[in-house]
Amino acid sequence: MKIIRNKNFPSERALYAAENVHLINCSFDGEEDGESALKEATDVKLENCFMNLRYPLWHDNGVELKSVTMTDKCRAVLWYTSGVKINDSKLLGIKALRECADVSIENCETVSPEFGWKSRGVKVKDSSITSEYLFLMAADIHLEGVNFKGKYSFQYVENAVIENCNLDTKDAFWHAKNVTVKNSVVKGEYLGWYAENLTFINCKIIGTQPLCYCKNLKLIDCETEGCDFSFEYSQVEAKIKGGIVSVKNPLSGSIVADSIGEIIYTEDSKVKCDCHIKVTEAA
Numbered sequence: 273m274k275i276i277r278n279k280n281f282p283s284e285r286a287l288y289a290a291e292n293v294h295l296i297n298c299s300f301d302g303e304e305d306g307e308s309a310l311k312e313a314t315d316v317k318l319e320n321c322f323m324n325l326r327y328p329l330w331h332d333n334g335v336e337l338k339s340v341t342m343t344d345k346c347r348a349v350l351w352y353t354s355g356v357k358i359n360d361s362k363l364l365g366i367k368a369l370r371e372c373a374d375v376s377i378e379n380c381e382t383v384s385p386e387f388g389w390k391s392r393g394v395k396v397k398d399s400s401i402t403s404e405y406l407f408l409m410a411a412d413i414h415l416e417g418v419n420f421k422g423k424y425s426f427q428y429v430e431n432a433v434i435e436n437c438n439l440d441t442k443d444a445f446w447h448a449k450n451v452t453v454k455n456s457v458v459k460g461e462y463l464g465w466y467a468e469n470l471t472f473i474n475c476k477i478i479g480t481q482p483l484c485y486c487k488n489l490k491l492i493d494c495e496t497e498g499c500d501f502s503f504e505y506s507q508v509e510a511k512i513k514g515g516i517v518s519v520k521n522p523l524s525g526s527i528v529a530d531s532i533g534e535i536i537y538t539e540d541s542k543v544k545c546d547c548h549i550k551v552t553e554a555a
Contacts, residue, residue, distance in 0.1 A: 273317070281309050282325070290316060300325045300346075329353055337361050342368065344383075350375075363387075369394070388413075406441075407432075426451070445470060464489070483508070489525075501536070503527065505543065522547035 273292045281287060282302025290313045300309050301324040308327045310316055315334040323346045329335055332353040340361040342349050347365045350356060354373040361380050368384035369375065375394040388394055388407040398417040406425035407413055413432040423442040426432065435454040445451060445464040454473045463482035464470050470483075471490040478497040483489055484504040491510040496502070500517040503510070508525045515531035521541050526548040535549055 273315070282306050284308060285311060287316075288312060290314075293317070295319065295321055297321070299323075300328060323349070327351070500533075503547075505545075508547065519549065521545045522549070526550070528552065 273294045275294045275296065276298060277296045278298065280299045280301060282304040284306035286306060286309045287293065288311055290310060292315045294317045296319045299322040301322060306325055308330060309325060310328050310332060311330045313332045316332065317336040318340050319338045321340045323340060323342045326347045328346065329349055330351045330353065334355045335353060337358045338360060342363050342365055344364045348367040348370070349363060349365055350368065350372050351370045352372065356372060356375040358377045358380055363380060363382040363384055366384055367386045368382065369387055369391055370389045372391045373393050375391060377396045377399055380399045382399065382401045382403065385404045387401065387403040388410050391410045393412045394410065395414045396418050400419045403422045404424055405427060406420065406422055407429050409428040411430045413429060415434045415437050418437045420437065421440045425439065425441045425444045426448055427446045428448065429451060430449045432451045434456060437456040439456065439458045441460040443462050444458065444460050445467050448464070448467045448470060450469045451467065452471045452473065453475055455475065457476045459478040461479045461481065463477065463479060464486060466485045467489065468487040470486060472494050473492045474494065476495045476497065477499060480498060481501045482499050483502060483506055486506040486508065489506050489508040491512065494512055495514050496512060496516050498517060501520040502516055502518065503522040504520045505523050507523055508527060510527045512529035515533065516529050518534040518536060519527060519532055520536040521538060523543065523545055524547050528550045530552050532549070532551050537545060
C-alpha cells in the first residue's frame with residue numbers, strides 16, 4: 273500500500289481512481305474548492321485527515337477512515353460506496369452517507385441532516401447521531417450504544433436491530449418492517465405508525481399517541497410514559513410494566529398492563545375492534 277503523508281489535496285479529482293493508498297495527516301481543503309477527490313477509488317485508508325471539500329468518496333470500494341474530521345463543508349461524503357469502516361471520526365456534513373453498503377461506524381460523532389438514506393448493511397456502535405429522516409428507506413441496520421437526537425427517524429426501514437440506545441426522536445419507525453428494539457429508551461411523538469413486525473423488548477417508550485395502525489406489533493416487558501391514545505387500529509401483543517395513560521380502539525391481540533388510565537372504544541370506529549385488555553392493578 274502506498275503511503276502519503278502530510279499533503280493537501282485542494283483540486284478536483286485529486287486522487288481519482290486511486291488504489292491501495294494510505295493517507296496520513298493529509299487534508300482536502302483550499303481555494304480551488306475541488307470536488308470528488310477520491311472518486312472511484314479502491315482500498316483507501318485515511319488516518320488523522322481533515323476533509324473540507326465536497327463529494328470526496330463516491331463510487332468507492334474498500335474505505336477505512338480513522339480519526340478523520342469531515343466538516344460541514346464536506347457535503348455528501350460517502351455515496352454509492354461499499355466496504356466502509358469509520359472509527360473515532362466526525363461526520364459533520366449534510367447527506368454524509370447515502371446508498372452505501374457494508375458500513376461499520378464506531379465511536380463517531382455524526383451531525384448530518386440526511387444520514388444513511390437507502391443504505392444497506394450499516395452497523396453503528398458507541399456513537400452519537402444528530403439527524404433528520406435518519407436511515408430513510410435503509411435496510412439491514414444494527415445500532416448498539418447509540419445516542420440519537422432528531423426527527424422522522426427510521427422511516428421505511430426494513431430489517432433492523434437497535435439495542436442499548438437512547439432515541440430522542442419524533443415520528444420514528446413509520447412504515448418500518450421487521451425491526452426489533454431492545455433495552456432502549458425511545459422518546460417521541462406518534463411512534464411507529466403503520467409499522468409491520470415491530471418489536472420492543474425491555475424498552476421505555478415516552479410520548480403521545482404511539483404505535484397506531486401497526487401489524488404484528490409486540491411489546492415485551494416495556495414501560496411507558498405519557499403514552500395516551502395508544503395502539504389505535506393496531507394488531508398488538510403488549511405486556512407493560514406499570515401503566516398506560518390511555519388506550520384507544522386497539523384492533524386485535526392483547527394488552528396487559530398494571531394500570532390503564534382510560535380505555536376508549538368509540539362508536540365511530542371504522543373497523544371492529546376486539547383486543548383483549550387486562551389490567552393487573554399491581555400492588
